[in-house]
Amino acid sequence: MSEPLEVGNQTEEFSAVYARLHCDVFRYCLVLTRSVEDAEDVAGETFERALRAWSKDGAPSALPLPWLLLTARRIAIDRARRRRLLRWLPLSAAPRSTSVAFDQDRIDFWLWFDSLSTALTPRQREVLLLRYQSDLTDAEIGRILGLSEPGVRSLASRAVSSLRQHPELLR
Numbered sequence: 001m002s003e004p005l006e007v008g009n010q011t012e013e014f015s016a017v018y019a020r021l022h023c024d025v026f027r028y029c030l031v032l033t034r035s036v037e038d039a040e041d042v043a044g045e046t047f048e049r050a051l052r053a054w055s056k057d058g059a060p061s062a063l064p065l066p067w068l069l070l071t072a073r074r075i076a077i078d079r080a081r082r083r084r085l086l087r088w089l090p091l092s093a094a095p096r097s098t099s100v101a102f103d104q105d106r107i108d109f110w111l112w113f114d115s116l117s118t119a120l121t122p123r124q125r126e127v128l129l130l131r132y133q134s135d136l137t138d139a140e141i142g143r144i145l146g147l148s149e150p151g152v153r154s155l156a157s158r159a160v161s162s163l164r165q166h167p168e169l170l171r
Contacts, residue, residue, distance in 0.1 A: 018047055021065055028130070031126060032126070045075050049075075065134065118166075120162055123155060
């Protein structure tokens with residue numbers, strides 16, 4: 001779970017938040033958009049909005065990571081609505097050279113995670129990513145996805161059950 005970070009009106013403090021949480025926000029955006037370019041755009045816009053909001057109003061009262069992930073989710077949904085058509089590209093088609101340096105194990109993990117999409121709904125992928133990759137609580141995930149805590153637990157349980165029905169994906 002994330003620790004609260006004091007973020008005042010100074011850019012140096014925001015830089016620490018950015019350095020610490022950028023990879024988590026980018027990964028979440030990658031799962032939402034399934035496109036490296038779109039994920040970079042959404043993550044960038046998320047931090048741009050965060051910098052403006054924090055410079056104006058000070059740090060959010062909540063932990064920074066859930067706040068940033070909720071902002072990223074809203075931006076991704078807005079972009080999808082504007083396009084009226086989501087371009088769902090498999091991660092395996094994404095170029096391997098990105099601005100975020102991943103080692104080979106992480107690339108292999110994300111390609112494997114992409115293969116799970118055949119067995120999981122987008123919302124199930126989202127809840128598993130938030131729970132096991134970002135290590136958020138059910139309450140924090142619920143705030144991001146607009147669900148109650150029991151709803152989050154139910155969605156995660158259905159996702160795990162779906163994966164158990166497809167053991168070939170769990171290499």
